Amino acid sequence: MTFDTVIHGGTVVTADGLFKGDLGIRDGRIAAVCETLQGGARRIDAGGRLVMPGGIETHAHIAQESSSGVMSADDYLSGSISAAFGGNSSFIPFAAQHRGQSVDEVIATYDARGSRSVIDYSYHLIISDPTETVLREELPRAFARGITSFKVFMTYDLMNLGDGGMLDILSVARAHGAITMVHAENNDMVSWMNGRLAAKGLTAPRYHAISRPELAEEEAINRAIQLAKLVDAPLFIVHVSTAGGAEIVRREQWNGAKLYAETCPHYLALTRDDLDRPGMEGAKFMCSPPLRDAATQEALWKHIRMGTFVGVHSDHAPYRYDETGKFLNGADAPYPKIANGMPGIAARLPYLFSEGVVKGRITPEQFVALSATNTAKVFGCTTKGRIAPGWDADIAIWDPEETRTVRLADQHDNMDYTPFEGMALTGVPKLVMTRGQVIVEEDKLVAREGQGRFFGRAPADLRATSGYMAKEFDPRQNFGTELR
Ligand code: DUC
Ligand code: ZN
Ligand code: ZN
Numbered sequence: 001m002t003f004d005t006v007i008h009g010g011t012v013v014t015a016d017g018l019f020k021g022d023l024g025i026r027d028g029r030i031a032a033v034c035e036t037l038q039g040g041a042r043r044i045d046a047g048g049r050l051v052m053p054g055g056i057e058t059h060a061h062i063a064q065e066s067s068s069g070v071m072s073a074d075d076y077l078s079g080s081i082s083a084a085f086g087g088n089s090s091f092i093p094f095a096a097q098h099r100g101q102s103v104d105e106v107i108a109t110y111d112a113r114g115s116r117s118v119i120d121y122s123y124h125l126i127i128s129d130p131t132e133t134v135l136r137e138e139l140p141r142a143f144a145r146g147i148t149s150f151k152v153f154m155t156y157d158l159m160n161l162g163d164g165g166m167l168d169i170l171s172v173a174r175a176h177g178a179i180t181m182v183h184a185e186n187n188d189m190v191s192w193m194n195g196r197l198a199a200k201g202l203t204a205p206r207y208h209a210i211s212r213p214e215l216a217e218e219e220a221i222n223r224a225i226q227l228a229k230l231v232d233a234p235l236f237i238v239h240v241s242t243a244g245g246a247e248i249v250r251r252e253q254w255n256g257a258k259l260y261a262e263t264c265p266h267y268l269a270l271t272r273d274d275l276d277r278p279g280m281e282g283a284k285f286m287c288s289p290p291l292r293d294a295a296t297q298e299a300l301w302k303h304i305r306m307g308t309f310v311g312v313h314s315d316h317a318p319y320r321y322d323e324t325g326k327f328l329n330g331a332d333a334p335y336p337k338i339a340n341g342m343p344g345i346a347a348r349l350p351y352l353f354s355e356g357v358v359k360g361r362i363t364p365e366q367f368v369a370l371s372a373t374n375t376a377k378v379f380g381c382t383t384k385g386r387i388a389p390g391w392d393a394d395i396a397i398w399d400p401e402e403t404r405t406v407r408l409a410d411q412h413d414n415m416d417y418t419p420f421e422g423m424a425l426t427g428v429p430k431l432v433m434t435r436g437q438v439i440v441e442e443d444k445l446v447a448r449e450g451q452g453r454f455f456g457r458a459p460a461d462l463r464a465t466s467g468y469m470a471k472e473f474d475p476r477q478n479f480g481t482e483l484r
Contacts, residue, residue, distance in 0.1 A: 009047040015373040
């Protein structure tokens with residue numbers, strides 16, 4: 001058997017186990033996994049290193065306008081390069097429909113933006129305007145192209161769909177085998193808090209965290225799940241930031257909901273105290289849902305370990321600390337007029353490895369599951385996220401012992417700060433490939449612009465969930481499931 005590349009002498013880590021072995025790669029795919037392999041036009045020595053599936057970053061805002069018109073600082077070139085330096089072989093950013101826009105046009109716009117990527121990419125749609133045309137014509141066309149997931153918002157005046165709008169989306173998604181992702185925060189609770197704080201003139205960045213209470217997330221998570229259960233639709237709760245929210249997710253998973261969730265590194269690494277930094281520095285740490293506290297961090301780690309979360313994703317939402325980003329509305333803008341989000345696509349996996357695997361909170365196998373394999377299943381990436389014959393050769397080779405301190409100067413995104421600045425992290429991705437092509441090697445980019453390919457996705461693999469039958473839809477008793 002001939003190979004284009006052989007990776008030899010490393011420890012291969014999969015979601016199921018660890019073994020010493022070699023990988024043979026041919027035509028962009030893994031052709032052989034064996035104790036030892038000879039040959040290979042190129043042989044890569046992985047002695048002393050871990051050979052893992054390249055990360056799949058499934059929560060990133062790249063070349064995306066927010067509803068208030070702020071453009072993220074990273075495009076598909078800088079965003080994908082930064083992702084690759086952070087150990088990712090592919091990513092699934094959002095393609096955002098704002099009110100009045102056609103979904104077909106949104107997808108065409110992102111196709112043009114995505115063509116610059118150095119790693120493979122797909123999109124989740126964000127839906128903010130579910131008109132009849134969107135529901136009956138455009139979403140089915142998007143599903144047919146392999147865009148099988150999308151995000152809806154329960155907060156933000158220009159994005160929030162209301163419960164009826166969510167039910168419409170959930171029902172259409174279910175019919176097509178798509179999964180609905182939800183940003184769950186109670187919009188009225190947040191608006192009410194904003195009003196109270198504004199009346200007292202409390203508008204500094206630190207009040208952003210106060211304005212979005214933990215209860216607002218917990219209430220909305222619970223409501224989103226009940227809405228999804230009514231129509232038995234798969235649901236993915238993005239960026240869970242509270243212990244209470246994670247507990248509700250866990251309970252409802254046990255109750256049979258087709259329910260998945262993620263958390264993000266910033267909720268593990270930072271707290272609302274970071275918003276108290278001097279002057280406007282706190283704006284760097286403004287994200288929604290907001291940062292919480294140390295007790296929450298411990299609870300989130302417990303849920304990561306126990307499997308409540310299928311993934312830990314960055315929610316890379318890069319808004320610079322200048323007038324193009326955080327301060328588009330002025331250098332001392334009140335917190336409701338400062339963009340929510342922070343960068344983290346490069347730090348996600350090094351942080352999870354260092355704080356998770358190296359500190360003994362999760363196993364190396366769990367790291368692989370959380371960084372690639374689980375979410376590949378949930379988001380229908382049928383050729384990615386595994387090391388097995390026939391799968392894409394999307395591989396990351398890590399030095400598990402090297403320690404590096406995060407510095408802005410070493411970042412590859414378009415940002416002017418990193419919230420992880422100064423953190424010493426152990427474990428460094430040394431080589432990253434997508435479909436057998438090396439993207440990053442020993443701190444150097446070796447890919448060319450546009451090398452990544454769009455990949456269509458299948459419906460979520462729901463076989464491990466039992467589903468939920470609302471009594472009112474039980475054909476033995478009432479109207480029957482066709483009403484859903
Ligand atoms: N939601 C996100 O997922 N990212 C940034 C801001 C937000 O509201
Ligand atoms: Zn969100
Ligand atoms: Zn996000």
